[in-house]
Amino acid sequence: MTCAESEPALTPADQKSPLITLTDVAAEAGVGESTVSRVLRNHGSFSEKTRAKVMAAVEKLGYVPNKIAGALASTGSPLVAIIVPSLSNIVFADVLSGVTKALEAKGHQAVFAVTDYDPAKEEALVAAVLAWRPAAVMLVGLEHTDGTRRMLHASGCRVLELLDIDGEAIDIAVGFSHHEAGRQTAARLLESGYRNIAYVGHDLKHDMRSGKRFAGFLEGLANAGLELAEQEIRDAPSSVSEGRAGLADVLSRGRPIDAVYFSNDDMALGGYFHCLAERISIPDQIALMGFNALDICRHTPQPIASVFTPRIETGRRAAELFLEGAPSQVVDLGFTIVAGATI
Amino acid sequence: MTCAESEPALTPADQKSPLITLTDVAAEAGVGESTVSRVLRNHGSFSEKTRAKVMAAVEKLGYVPNKIAGALASTGSPLVAIIVPSLSNIVFADVLSGVTKALEAKGHQAVFAVTDYDPAKEEALVAAVLAWRPAAVMLVGLEHTDGTRRMLHASGCRVLELLDIDGEAIDIAVGFSHHEAGRQTAARLLESGYRNIAYVGHDLKHDMRSGKRFAGFLEGLANAGLELAEQEIRDAPSSVSEGRAGLADVLSRGRPIDAVYFSNDDMALGGYFHCLAERISIPDQIALMGFNALDICRHTPQPIASVFTPRIETGRRAAELFLEGAPSQVVDLGFTIVAGATI
DNA sequence: CACTTCAGTGGCAGCGCTGCCAAAATTTTC
DNA sequence: GAAAATTTTGGCAGCGCTGCCACTGAAGTG
Numbered sequence: 001m002t003c004a005e006s007e008p009a010l011t012p013a014d015q016k017s018p019l020i021t022l023t024d025v026a027a028e029a030g031v032g033e034s035t036v037s038r039v040l041r042n043h044g045s046f047s048e049k050t051r052a053k054v055m056a057a058v059e060k061l062g063y064v065p066n067k068i069a070g071a072l073a074s075t076g077s078p079l080v081a082i083i084v085p086s087l088s089n090i091v092f093a094d095v096l097s098g099v100t101k102a103l104e105a106k107g108h109q110a111v112f113a114v115t116d117y118d119p120a121k122e123e124a125l126v127a128a129v130l131a132w133r134p135a136a137v138m139l140v141g142l143e144h145t146d147g148t149r150r151m152l153h154a155s156g157c158r159v160l161e162l163l164d165i166d167g168e169a170i171d172i173a174v175g176f177s178h179h180e181a182g183r184q185t186a187a188r189l190l191e192s193g194y195r196n197i198a199y200v201g202h203d204l205k206h207d208m209r210s211g212k213r214f215a216g217f218l219e220g221l222a223n224a225g226l227e228l229a230e231q232e233i234r235d236a237p238s239s240v241s242e243g244r245a246g247l248a249d250v251l252s253r254g255r256p257i258d259a260v261y262f263s264n265d266d267m268a269l270g271g272y273f274h275c276l277a278e279r280i281s282i283p284d285q286i287a288l289m290g291f292n293a294l295d296i297c298r299h300t301p302q303p304i305a306s307v308f309t310p311r312i313e314t315g316r317r318a319a320e321l322f323l324e325g326a327p328s329q330v331v332d333l334g335f336t337i338v339a340g341a342t343i
Numbered sequence: 344m345t346c347a348e349s350e351p352a353l354t355p356a357d358q359k360s361p362l363i364t365l366t367d368v369a370a371e372a373g374v375g376e377s378t379v380s381r382v383l384r385n386h387g388s389f390s391e392k393t394r395a396k397v398m399a400a401v402e403k404l405g406y407v408p409n410k411i412a413g414a415l416a417s418t419g420s421p422l423v424a425i426i427v428p429s430l431s432n433i434v435f436a437d438v439l440s441g442v443t444k445a446l447e448a449k450g451h452q453a454v455f456a457v458t459d460y461d462p463a464k465e466e467a468l469v470a471a472v473l474a475w476r477p478a479a480v481m482l483v484g485l486e487h488t489d490g491t492r493r494m495l496h497a498s499g500c501r502v503l504e505l506l507d508i509d510g511e512a513i514d515i516a517v518g519f520s521h522h523e524a525g526r527q528t529a530a531r532l533l534e535s536g537y538r539n540i541a542y543v544g545h546d547l548k549h550d551m552r553s554g555k556r557f558a559g560f561l562e563g564l565a566n567a568g569l570e571l572a573e574q575e576i577r578d579a580p581s582s583v584s585e586g587r588a589g590l591a592d593v594l595s596r597g598r599p600i601d602a603v604y605f606s607n608d609d610m611a612l613g614g615y616f617h618c619l620a621e622r623i624s625i626p627d628q629i630a631l632m633g634f635n636a637l638d639i640c641r642h643t644p645q646p647i648a649s650v651f652t653p654r655i656e657t658g659r660r661a662a663e664l665f666l667e668g669a670p671s672q673v674v675d676l677g678f679t680i681v682a683g684a685t686i
Numbered sequence: 687c688a689c690t691t692c693a694g695t696g697g698c699a700g701c702g703c704t705g706c707c708a709a710a711a712t713t714t715t716c
Numbered sequence: 717g718a719a720a721a722t723t724t725t726g727g728c729a730g731c732g733c734t735g736c737c738a739c740t741g742a743a744g745t746g
Contacts, residue, residue, distance in 0.1 A: 019499070021701095021702055021703085022702065023702080023703095026726095031725075032725060032726035032727070033702095033703080033704090033726080033727085033728095034703095034704075034705085034725075034728095035724085035725060035726070037703070037705095038704095038724095038725090041704090043704095044724090045723060045724060045725095046723095046724065046725080047723085047724065047725095050724080050725085062493075062494075062497050064470065064473050064474055064494070064497075064498070065474055066415075066474065066701090066702055066703070067474040067475050067476075068411055068414050068476055068701090068702080069415050069701070069702035069703040070702080070703050070704070071411050071703090071731090072409075072411050072412050072701090072702080072703070072704090072731050072732070072733085073702075073703040073704040073730080073731055074703080074705080074731085075731075077411065079454075087436040087437070087439055087440045088433070088436065088437070090433065093430040093431065093433075094430070096430055097430045097457060100457055101457070104456065104471075107471075109456075109471065109475065110454065110455060110456070111422075111452055111453065111455075112443075112453060112454075113443060113447065113452075114440060114444070127407065128447075128452065129452070130407050131408055131409065132410050132411060133409055133411055150405075154405050155407070156362070239638060240638060240639045240642040241638070241641075241642045244642055266639075269639070270642060273642055273643055273644055276619065276643075276644045295582060295584070296583045296609075296612065296639070298584075299583040299584045299587055299613060299616055300619075301616055301620035364731095364732055364733085365732065365733065369696095374696085375696035376696080376697085376698095376732095376733080376734095377695075377696065377734075377736095378694080378695060378696070380734060380735095381694095381695090381734095386734095387694090387695095388692095388693055388694060388695090390693085390694065390695095393694080393695085408732090408733080409731090409733070410733090411731090411732080411733090412701090412731070412732035412733040412734085413732080413733050413734070414701090414733090415701050415703085415731090415732080415733070415734090416700080416701055416732075416733040416734040416735080417733080417735080418701075418734095
C-alpha cells in the first residue's frame with residue numbers, strides 16, 4: 001500500500017526572497033487575511049473598494065497564491081489524476097487532451113502518469129497519486145488489480161474509467177463497447193461478402209481492449225458459422241512496422257485471404273504499406289480494416305476502412321461528469337464504422 | 344498575474360470515514376508522530392523493531408500519506424510542471440514520456456497542461472502551475488511572453504526549456520538547433536544535386552521551431568546562391584492532409600520541382616501520399632524530405648528521408664538535469680539526417 | 687564508575703491557507 | 717431616530733505533515 005521510498009531531492013534552487021504570502025498581501029492592503037482570501041477566490045462578500053485594494057496589493061507584490069496550502073486547509077482538492085497506459089498511442093493523448101481542456105476551464109489541475117500497460121505499475125501509480133488527495137482519478141479500461149480497486153474505494157474520491165464499458169465499473173465509466181465494435185466489424189466484413197478473413201493483432205495480454213475487440217470479432221464470425229482463415233498476433237505493442245510484418249507473415253502462408261482485420265489503425269496502416277510495396281491491389285485482392293479512424297488513415301491514397309472512436313469526447317465527457325458531480329453510471333458514447341476505399 | 348476565478352467544485356464524493364492520518368498510525372503503532380514520519384520517508388534513524396510496528400499499523404489502517412500536507416510542511420515540493428503546446432503531435436507526447444519516466448523513479452509527480460501554441464495561454468498556465476509551487480517548470484521552446492518570464496524568475500523554481508536552443512534560455516535548455524537542422528537539410532538536398540526545391544510548411548506563427556528550420560533552410564540555399572523555387576505555407580497546424588494538399592498545390596503551379604522540404608514528417612507523409620495517389624515517381628520525379636523521423640515514415644513502402652530528433656532523450660535528459668540540481672546551461676542533443684528512399 | 691556519546695524517540699511549533707464565528711459597519715425598517 | 721436586518725470584516729483554530737529540539741537509555745570511554 002505504502003512503501004518507504006527514499007526522498008526526492010527537493011527544490012534545488014534556493015529561494016532568494018522568502019515568497020510572498022497571503023499575510024503579506026493582507027498587510028500591504030491593510031485588510032484581514034480572510035478578506036484577501038475571499039477576494040482572491042471570489043467567494044463570500046466584500047466591497048468593491050476592498051477588492052480594489054487587495055488586487056492592487058497582489059499586483060504590487062506579485063503574489064501567487066499557494067494552492068498546496070489552500071488544498072490542505074479546505075478539505076477538497078482541485079487536483080485530478082489521469083493515468084494512461086501509454087503516450088505513444090495517439091488515442092491516449094487524445095483522451096488526455098479532452099480531459100485537460102474540460103478541466104482547466106474550471107480551475108482544476110491535472111496530474112498524470114503512464115503505466116506502460118502494466119497493472120502492477122498502475123497500482124503503484126494509483127497509490128502515488130492518491131497521496132495527492134485528488135478529487136478524481138481517471139484510468140483507462142476496467143481491468144485493475146484488487147489492490148488498485150481497494151485503494152480507490154478507500155480513497156473516497158471519484159473514479160472515472162475511460163474507453164471501455166465491457167465490465168464492472170468502479171464508479172463512472174465512459175467509453176464504448178470494444179466487444180460490440182469487434183462484432184459489428186465482423187458483420188460488416190461479412191456483409192461485403194468476404195469469407196476468407198484474417199486477423200493481424202498485437203500484444204493482447206497487455207492491451208485488454210484489443211483483446212475484447214478480437215473476441216467480439218470472433219463471435220461475429222461464429223454467428224455466421226465462420227472462423228478466422230488465418231491469424232497473426234504479434235508479441236509487441238501496436239505499430240506500423242508490426243502491422244506490416246504481420247500481414248506479410250499471414251500472406252506468406254499461402255492460404256487465400258480476401259480481408260484482414262487489424263487490431264488498430266497503426267497496424268492496418270502497416271498492412272496497407274505492405275500491400276503498396278508488394279503491389280497487392282486493394283480492395284480487389286485484399287480488403288483492409290482497422291480501428292480508431294486515425295486522421296492519417298483517412299488521407300492515404302485510399303482511405304483505410306476503420307471504426308471511429310470518440311476519444312477526445314470520452315475525455316471531455318468524463319471531465320464533465322466529474323465536474324457535475326454526476327452519480328455512478330456507465331456512459332456509452334458509441335463508435336462508428338467508417339467505410340474507406342479498402343473494403 | 345493572479346485572477347479571481349470562480350471556485351472549482353471540490354470533491355463531490357463525501358468522505359465516509361474521515362481519512363486516516365499519520366496521527367492515527369502513530370497511535371495504532373504506539374509510537375510518536377515524528378517516528379512514523381521518519382519510517383515512512385526512510386529518513387533519520389529508527390530501530391528495525393519500530394519500523395515493523397509502524398509498517399504493520401500502516402498496513403492495518405490502509406494509510407496513504409498526504410503529500411499535500413507533506414509538501415506544505417517541508418518547503419520543497421516534489422511536483423514538476425510540464426507545459427506543452429499540443430498533444431496531437433507525437434513529438435510532445437514523446438517528450439512527456441521521457442520526462443515522466445525519469446521523474447517517477449525519483450518520487451516526483453508531474454502536473455501538466457497544454458497551451459495550444461498560444462503564448463498567452465502559456466502565461467496563464469504558468470501562473471496556474473506556479474500556484475502548486477513546483478520544484479521545476481518545463482516548457483517547450485524559448486519564446487515566452489514577458490509575463491511568463493517574470494513569473495518564472497520570481498518563482499525561484501528551476502526552469503527547463505525543451506526542444507530548442509536557438510535563443511536565450513531562462514535557466515536550462517535541452518534540445519537542438521532547429522536553425523542548424525534547416526541549414527543542414529538544405530545542404531544535404533543540394534549535395535544530392537537538387538536545385539528546384541520547394542517548401543511545404545504549416546502555421547509558422549505559432550510553431551516557432553518550424554519557422555526556425557525554415558529560416559535555416561533558406562539560409563542554406565542562399566549560401567549556395569539559390570532560392571526556393573516554390574513555397575506553400577498552410578495556415579493550419581501540421582497534419583497529413585495539409586501536407587498532401589500543400590504539395591498538390593505547389594505542383595499544380597506548373598513550375599519544375601525536383602525536391603520538396605516539408606515542415607515535418609506529418610506534412611511529408613501527406614506529400615508522399617499525394618505522390619502515390621498521383622503516381623508521381625519518387626525520387627525520380629521528385630524527392631521528399633521531412634523532419635522528426637517518425638516511426639511511421641520509416642515503414643512506408645519507401646522510407647521518407649527525414650531528420651531524427653532526440654525527443655524522448657530530451658525529456659529524459661531534462662528530468663535528469665533537474666534531479667541532479669545541475670547549474671544553468673544549454674544542452675545540445677543534436678539531430679541526425681536520415682536518408683530514406685525518397686531523396 | 688562517573689563520564690561522554692549517540693542512536694532512537696516524542697513533543698510541538700509552524701508551513702500558508704480556509705472556514706467559522708463574532709464584531710463592526712452599513713443599510714433597512716417602523 | 718432607535719431597533720432590526722444585512723453586509724462586510726478580522727481573528728483564530730485548524731488541515732496533516734515535517735523540522736527542530738530536547739530527551740531517553742544503552743553503549744563506549746578513561
